[in-house]
Amino acid sequence: MRKSRCSARSPYDFQVELDAVDWKILDLLQQDGRMSYTALGRVVSLSAPAVTERVRRLEALGVITGFVAVVSPARLGLPIESIVRVRVRSLDTPRFRSHVLALPQIRDADHVTGDDCWLLRVVCRSMVELEELVEVMQRYGDTTTSLVFSSHVRNRPVEAALFD
Amino acid sequence: MRKSRCSARSPYDFQVELDAVDWKILDLLQQDGRMSYTALGRVVSLSAPAVTERVRRLEALGVITGFVAVVSPARLGLPIESIVRVRVRSLDTPRFRSHVLALPQIRDADHVTGDDCWLLRVVCRSMVELEELVEVMQRYGDTTTSLVFSSHVRNRPVEAALFD
DNA sequence: GTTGAAAGCAGGAGGGT
DNA sequence: ACCCTCCTGCTTTCAAC
Numbered sequence: 001m002r003k004s005r006c007s008a009r010s011p012y013d014f015q016v017e018l019d020a021v022d023w024k025i026l027d028l029l030q031q032d033g034r035m036s037y038t039a040l041g042r043v044v045s046l047s048a049p050a051v052t053e054r055v056r057r058l059e060a061l062g063v064i065t066g067f068v069a070v071v072s073p074a075r076l077g078l079p080i081e082s083i084v085r086v087r088v089r090s091l092d093t094p095r096f097r098s099h100v101l102a103l104p105q106i107r108d109a110d111h112v113t114g115d116d117c118w119l120l121r122v123v124c125r126s127m128v129e130l131e132e133l134v135e136v137m138q139r140y141g142d143t144t145t146s147l148v149f150s151s152h153v154r155n156r157p158v159e160a161a162l163f164d
Numbered sequence: 165m166r167k168s169r170c171s172a173r174s175p176y177d178f179q180v181e182l183d184a185v186d187w188k189i190l191d192l193l194q195q196d197g198r199m200s201y202t203a204l205g206r207v208v209s210l211s212a213p214a215v216t217e218r219v220r221r222l223e224a225l226g227v228i229t230g231f232v233a234v235v236s237p238a239r240l241g242l243p244i245e246s247i248v249r250v251r252v253r254s255l256d257t258p259r260f261r262s263h264v265l266a267l268p269q270i271r272d273a274d275h276v277t278g279d280d281c282w283l284l285r286v287v288c289r290s291m292v293e294l295e296e297l298v299e300v301m302q303r304y305g306d307t308t309t310s311l312v313f314s315s316h317v318r319n320r321p322v323e324a325a326l327f328d
Numbered sequence: 329g330t331t332g333a334a335a336g337c338a339g340g341a342g343g344g345t
Numbered sequence: 346a347c348c349c350t351c352c353t354g355c356t357t358t359c360a361a362c
Contacts, residue, residue: 015241029233033197038337050348052339066234069193071322075226077179078326083276083283101316104326109317112247112310119247119310123322146276146283152265153273155319158235158287162242162268202356212357214329 016061021046023160025054026063030157033067070155073107078123080130081148085116088141096140105133116144180225185210187324189218190227194321197231234319237271242287244294245312249280252305260304269297280308 018026021044028035028043037048037055044051058064073081088096096118101109108121120137124130130145137143182190185208192199192207205215222228237245252260260282265273272285284301288294294309301307 016239018240026233026235030235031230031232033231033233036337037339047349048338049340049350053347062236062239064233065236067197068195068232068234068319068321069190069197069228070230070232071190071194072226072229073322075178075180076182076322076326078322079178083274097316104320104323106317107320107322108315110247110315111313113313114308114310116310123326125327144278146278146280149275149277151272151274152261153270155232156268156271157232158237158240158242158271159268162240162287163289200356211330213331213359216357217329 016063018063018160020160022054022058025051026058027157027159029055029064029067073123078105078125080124080127081151082122082124082130083146083148084120084122084134084137085144085146086118086120086137086141087116087143088118092140096137100137100140103133103136105129178226180227182227182324184324186218186222189215190222191321191323193219193228193231237287242269242289244288244291245315246286246288246294247310247312248284248286248298248301249308249310250282250284250301250305251280251307252282256304260301264301264304267297267300269293 024044025040028040037051040046040055041048041051046054055064073079086096086100100106100120105122105124106120107123108119110119111117112119122130122133124133134143134145188208189204192204201212201215201219204210204219205212208215210218219228237243250260250264264270264284269286269288270284271287272283274283275281276283286294286297288297298307298309
């Protein structure tokens, strides 16, 4: 019944095959990361040790990379969220990575193709704080800043439907 | 010892004050969302029921919005990650929201200020699939697509240091 | 905030298919 | 390879303080 097979033998051979039970477990844990193995087992009709072993394997394979509490920056006094695109000059990239990417206000930083080579998601307390942050970033290249009105999707679970 | 005060009485009165113990708990749970209340209690020198009550309060206040397993799309066969900026024509916005934002490939969708009014993080299996997705989005407005080389920061924990 | 008892859960051993 | 049951020790939860 189980045909899960791992082909992740090197960094360039990543992909993992999951069966329906693995997908259901992933689905549940992406909605409630604290669900007990016993409760998971009740849903997928498996014993707790069997579920535990599957979750351990999903972690070992790098499918599950961790379990985290999701926190609202706005509720903690960081109501300003923005996306800053930075066109970092190549000579400045090492300093940009060590000085800018380490700032606690940066929640996501992606190196991307295209003219704006870095894309940063920044949270801060005020527009004044954002202004200061953007001024720092401008030491490394040109910036384009957009304020986030609202986030309609955040970290949507990865689901089996993606493979239909 | 505890001076946590909540001022979140309306949607426009969001902010919550946390004490050092709350911050430590948040810190630990953002690193390991499955940590037991007993283990949290050992770190912060509190009994398990006291920790449980604090975590429940943080959830009730909207500071903690959930606990989730973090999943690697690449390991599941979605190696292409990209950021698509979409300049949606205002008349097309309702259909864009219902048709595009619901696609399972969309992991983040933010409505932002500036010319490119929507910012989408898309994962897919191949460039061909990305091409198809972008063609769908182009029915609602102009797009700019950047491929993600690498993500250097992803969902950095919100930490007390942000308030120094 | 605490303790303490009852119920439920996790994780290992051992065995079955 | 995959799963089960049993057993022991922890963890959670609720009540009482």
